[in-house]
Amino acid sequence: MRICLLTPDPGHPLLAATAELLAPDHRVESLDPTAGHAPPAELLGPGPLADVYLLKARTPRALALARHLEECGAPVVNSAAATGFCQDRTGMAELARAAGLPFAATRTAATLAQLPDPDFPLVVKSRYSRRHDLVARVDDAAQLHALAEQWPDEPVIAQPYLANTGWDQKLWVIAGQVFCARRRSELAAAAVAPAPGADAFGPRELPAERADLALRVGEVFGLDVYGVDLLDGPAEPVIVDVNAFPGIRGQAGAPEALAALALYAAHHGPAPRVPAALRVPGALRVTGAPRVPGQRSAGR
Structure with a gap:
């Protein structure tokens, strides 16, 4: 081949x-x-x-x-x-929420200056995902104004900032196999100190329902190789981003x-x-490649 x-x-x-x-x-x-x-x-x-x-x-x-x-x-x-x-974060949020996935509430604005009634703290991101795009936590109007001056013409989305442990939960899927890790959040407050061992997050520690959620994302978005970023919400994990073909290092x-x-x-x-x-209604849906023999998905 x-x-x-x-x-x-x-x-x-x-x-x-x-x-x-x-x-x-x-x-x-x-x-x-x-x-x-x-x-x-x-x-x-x-x-x-x-x-x-x-x-x-x-x-x-x-x-x-x-x-x-x-x-x-x-x-x-x-x-x-x-x-x-997956490059348009507005479309991503709309599709996820329409499919019943627990995606973070997302608002869209043509620019940061046009963001309606911001409720701080919040997270602002470039609407269109790319290298070196805008991703920032904003705690007050002064920070928002400063960002608007740095990114005056940038289409953006805004999501509520969810209080969390300071660690992002990274789930990656390749043809139905789920991999996972915790990574220090770039948006976490400096005062948030992770608990000892909080970065240890392997397949055995991944709850089955979170593995199932990651697999559901692939079905909805039509992806075979992808990443899902999760945060712990008040009642359930919340998806904050979906990435096509991420690095999946280590x-x-x-x-x-x-x-x-x-x-x-x-x-x-x-x-x-x-x-x-x-998708065209009634069209054939192929779920992708079988798992590698001898391996199991996380949480299974």
């Missing part, structure tokens, strides 16, 4: 480890979809397409290339539609799961994995 990594960083630990697993029996190559200005057909060059493409890039050029590949019949993981849908078994997914997609062809909001 010929597997192509669509990424500007093929040396990323997850991709490099996956490529090493595949390399003995398969041809693994990479293509930077963000380079240059050539249209997708010229970027691909002559010759046959790869058997599967792993899309670890989210720029407009990367999405255009992924759409072109799908139109040519090549399987792309994740799909261009699902990847693109998770034992993740490269094996990604390699198995790549081979599955290469053998079975493109799967119609699109966000629920874009």
Whole structure:
């Protein structure tokens, strides 16, 4: 099989480890979809397409290339539609809440200065997710005004700030396998000191209902490789973000799961994995690759 990594960083630990697993029996190559200005057909060059493409890039050029590949019949993981849908945090929140997922209440404004009736503290984020975008906790009007001066034309969303332990719960899923960790929150107050051992958060500590919630996110958003950021709300965990094809660093078994997914997609062809909001009623839904033999999802 010929597997192509669509990424500007093929040396990323997850991709490099996956490529090493595949390399003995398969041809693994990479293509930077963000380079240059050539249209997708010229970027691909002559010759046959790869058997599967792993899309670890989210720029407009990367999405255009992924759409072109799908139109040519090549399987792309994740799909261009699902990847693109996760870039708009307004659409993300609307889809999640419409599907009954416990997503944080989200308001949208054309700019920070136009944010209606802010209730502090709150979290503001760029509406469109990208590298080095705006993500900040705002405690009062003075902080909001200062941010508005720094980001005068930025479309934004606002979510209520949820008091928490100072640690984000990171859940990652690859073809139905759930991985998890706690990471120090960039938005936590400096005075919040984590409890001893609070960063230890492996699959055995993940409640089954949270693993099930992570899997439900993939069904709703049409994703096979994705991340879910959770915070503990007053009554239940609250989703604050969904990411298509995140880094998933340092998770034992993740490269094996990604390699198995790549081979599955290469053998079975493109799967119609699109966000629920874009699906045609009655269309076939494919749930993705089976789990790697001998491994179990967290919380199962």
